[in-house]
Amino acid sequence: MGCAAVFGEGLSVTSVENIYMEEKYIICEDSLEGIFTAVYDAYALREGHEHLHVQVGEEGNYRLFATYLHSKADSVKTDKVIRTLKERLGEHVFGSICRAAASDGVDKGDAVYHTIVDGITGGHGGRTMENLRNPYVNRAFELARRTANEAHYELEFIRFQELKQGILYAKIGPKNQVMPFIMPHFADRLAPEDFMIHDEHRGLFGVHPAHGEWYLVSGVNQEAERLQDVIQYSDKEEQYQELFTLFHETIAIRERNNRRLQRQMLPLRFQDYMVEFLRNDESAAARNRQIRH
Numbered sequence: 001m002g003c004a005a006v007f008g009e010g011l012s013v014t015s016v017e018n019i020y021m022e023e024k025y026i027i028c029e030d031s032l033e034g035i036f037t038a039v040y041d042a043y044a045l046r047e048g049h050e051h052l053h054v055q056v057g058e059e060g061n062y063r064l065f066a067t068y069l070h071s072k073a074d075s076v077k078t079d080k081v082i083r084t085l086k087e088r089l090g091e092h093v094f095g096s097i098c099r100a101a102a103s104d105g106v107d108k109g110d111a112v113y114h115t116i117v118d119g120i121t122g123g124h125g126g127r128t129m130e131n132l133r134n135p136y137v138n139r140a141f142e143l144a145r146r147t148a149n150e151a152h153y154e155l156e157f158i159r160f161q162e163l164k165q166g167i168l169y170a171k172i173g174p175k176n177q178v179m180p181f182i183m184p185h186f187a188d189r190l191a192p193e194d195f196m197i198h199d200e201h202r203g204l205f206g207v208h209p210a211h212g213e214w215y216l217v218s219g220v221n222q223e224a225e226r227l228q229d230v231i232q233y234s235d236k237e238e239q240y241q242e243l244f245t246l247f248h249e250t251i252a253i254r255e256r257n258n259r260r261l262q263r264q265m266l267p268l269r270f271q272d273y274m275v276e277f278l279r280n281d282e283s284a285a286a287r288n289r290q291i292r293h
Contacts, residue, residue, distance in 0.1 A: 006043050006120060007080040023066040025055045028109060033073040035101045039113050040077040041069070049117045054109035081116075089119045090126040099144035102177040111139040151178040155185055157270045160195060162237040168195035169231065171273055179206045179216060187214045241275050248276040 024047070028038035038054045045052065062068065085094045101112050114136035119128035132138045160168040168190065172178075179199055183206040186195065190208065197206040208214040233241075271277040 007040055007077075007084050023051050023053065023063065024069060025053045025063075025066060026069045026071050027055050027058060028071045029073055030056045031073060032098060032101050033075060033078045034071070035109050035112055036078040036081040037074045038071040038109065039116055040074075040081050041071045042113060049114065049121065052113075054113040056106070056109040084120070085116065088125060089116075089128055093119060093126060093128045096129050096144040097140065099147040099181070100140040102180065103143035103147045104175045104177075105139075105143045105146075107139065108143050111136050111143060115140040147176040147178060147181070150174050150176050151181040153267075153270060154178055154182050157266065157274060158182070158186075158197070159273065159275050161241070161275065162234045164232045164234050166194065166234070168193050169198070170195070171198045171200055173201050173269065173273060174199065175269075177202065177204075179204055182206075183208070183214045183216075245276050 024045070026038045026042055028034040035054060035056065042049070042052045042054060082094070085097065089097075097112055097115060100108055100115070105111070114134075115128060118124055118131060118134050118137055122131075122134075124131050128137065129141055129144075132141060154172060154174060158170050158172060160170045163169050177199075179197065183197065186197070187208050192210055193208070194210045195208050199205070203219065205217040206214060207217055
């Protein structure tokens, strides 16, 4: 099925006869816009889908007997794909595809692309994510669930800290790109507050001005590094951190300490960003210094 028939007017591509079925890889950037643009370009080739693949980022080693094409992120193409997915597959499937595209899976581009093919060209529509016999759909389902689970963890474990400027600041380090899925939650519950969430792995900030709309700021790695040097907590924040840490230590029953179970319920990679664990480490270090002296 042609691209124009699926996603509306777009590229004008003349069909090519006698195409021998070589493997083609469309390389795109690691973003929702990049993947959806690559999906649009794959349909625009009008060569069928069995031998087409969407690859996020460059490979270390190129495959023999394969052609590599590069796709540049395009907002117009992305909007057409989004509109088509919502109309043909529904909001539920569209959300699952977005979560799969936000995962850290290296094969997510191909999983998303062929899941869309299964839904639109294969005719599964709103039941696309139920077709788990399709290995691409199965993989997209798995990746979407991975992102959703981590977003759920962040909603529970994220810790905001008040800066001297009165801004609430939180730092996270997720494996998956969860920012678009957690910002609406906090924007709704902290509507009167100025706050920002910093994904230090991606140099990405989710920014929410008080009583305003939230937005994402990316490509600020150097500024983010400088920010860490100038962050200063408010006096009230320092007091609350001490109180919260004391509360955390007080309710603990040392005889029933089970670090293995704790790690199962609260992975270490989340503990690295939680004030009660950080200050517990500081307190333990301070006690050790006093003992040594």
